[in-house]
Amino acid sequence: MPQTDQFSYQGLFAKSAPKEPPRAATAERAKYDFAVAYPDPESLPLDDLVESLKLALDEEGKDLAVYPHQMGYPPLREYVASKLARDRQMSVTADDIILADGSSQPLHMVGESLLDHGDVVLTEEFVYMGTLGMLRRFGADIRGVECDEDGLLPDALEGAITRAIGQGKKPKFIYTIPTFQNPLGWTMTLERRQALVELSQRYDIPVLEDDCYVDLRFEGESVPAIHSLDDTGRVMYAGSFSKIIAPGMRLGYLTGPQELLDVARATKSGGGVNQFAALAVHRYAMSGLDAHIEESKGILRTKRDAMLAALGENFGTAAKWSTPEGGLYIWLEMPEGADLVAARDVAFEAEVGYTPGSLFAPDGTSGKNTARLCFGYNTPQEIHEGIAKLAEVFAREGMLIG
Ligand SMILES: Cc1ncc(COP(=O)(O)O)c(C=O)c1O
Structure with a gap:
């Protein structure tokens, strides 16, 4: 039967609503x-995750009847804090961690917390599409900075900073994927990280460090987290369980100074993260993850x-x-x-x-x-x-x- 009274949302969409549909929900895949x-x-x-979930549900499954902690399941936040201390020499506590849907949501939370239309964000000359999409969504003026196989070039970064300042548009933050960069593959050296922190401190521009690949090192020496090189609160840090367990778990985290976390937390609706997944990941992280x-x-x-x-x-x-x-x-x-x-x-x-x-x-x-x-x-x-x-x-x- 022809639909004569079909309602249309055209004309109702918010000015800030995305103009482009996202990629097809189930993209065609090549062999x-x-x-x-x-x-x-x-x-x-999979078997270990099922076992971990069963164990957790036996112990505290009835808690699923109430909404989870707004920052996410506390024992998993404890685990993340101790893992960041052990593996990345970062001094953070569970209270400094917000669990979220993968690391995409933390990136979005930072964008929503800090960006006004037209704000400059500096980043590597090629960078993760999800972040580009998020930054575009908030109307950021995204400026790619030249890199070589050691990471962001400090001179190029400083040039981009001073150019933006000269235009009256001091960058809001610098976004970087310093380890096994997506898509470029390189890892930023310690010297480059130190130079980045120095520029961040000198020009008073925070850094968003996206470190979701760091656990997947199969060769060479680990390089300290940028977050661990700064003791002034200028570095925000996002991590994820997607690349070490599975993207389908949709669990990641954000850490940074409390005043940033307070605003970031307020951007996140829905009340905590999926406790069901957090229970399984926590028990699994305590046993088989390493x-x-x-x-x-x-x-x-x-x-x-x-x-x-x-x-x-x-x-x-x-x-x-x-x-x-x-x-x-x-x-x-x-x-x-x-x-x-x-x-x-x-x-x-x-x-x-x-x-x-x-x-x-x-x-x-x-x-x-x-x-x-x-x-x-x-x-x-x-x-x-x-x-x-x-x-x-x-x-x-x-x-x-x-
Ligand atoms: C650099 C980078 N950051 C963040 C993400 C988001 O992943 P997730 O939300 O699954 O943690 C990805 C995914 O590929 C990525 O490559």
Whole structure:
């Protein structure tokens, strides 16, 4: 029957409502899926999580009848604080931690707490799309700062700061993913972190450190958290269980000075985080998580090695790529003039998915000749096959000349 009285929300949407729909809720996936960052599906600790949940529910399941603590399940906040102290030398207590839906929500909370339309935010020249989306949502003037394989270039950062100040637009904060950067793959060195803290203190600009990959180091020395290098409260820090357990758990956290946390907490509606998930993750974190992280790192290392070897075999000297010491991403750089935005659909037809680099650019267009390749999902054998297919596609498109 034709709907004659169909109601329309057009005209009712808030001025601040998102103008663009988000990515399709269930995006189509390629067989060789290097596009999205999934953990290895085969090694998800499902049995251990079920057991942990059962244990927790036996002990305190009836508490699910009441709303959880607004900052999130206290024992899990205790665990996070002690993990940050143990692994990142950060001096925080459970009262300094807010649990949230992954680390996306903490980033959003910071954006909502600090950003007015037009505020300048400085960040790496290519950066996680979710953060870009959030910053755009709050109308931020996002300025990418030049990096090399050691991280943000201090001179470039200072130049961006003084330029913005000269325009009467002192940056609200600096956002960085210093460890196994998404999408670039590098880890910011200690010297660069110290320089960043020094600039933050000198110009009075806070830093938002997004460290969701830090536990996935399978090579090289750990580098101290930026948060641990500052004792002035200028560094906010977001972390997540997504990359060490599973994104489906939707659990992460934010820490920072209390005055920031108080406002951030007020931006979060809904009353605490999912207690059901928090109970399972807490019991699991107290027992099997460290061993699981070790196992995941071994698997990821094998997959990274498979991708590096396949790139070497199939791309030779025709392209450049990063060699990350951890995390999930390799950054591929084809010669200037290559258009990996246009080639994405062709690659998808050939069953290979990747994310064009320009989607990570604050201006949305730079880096057409680049792409992010995730090595977390497919098996090493599939990675070899997929990279070979990708090279075939690029050769057919006239982009692989070497
Ligand atoms: C750098 C970075 N930050 C935050 C997130 C958000 O992840 P989650 O909300 O699942 O913790 C991601 C996801 O890929 C990411 O790459």
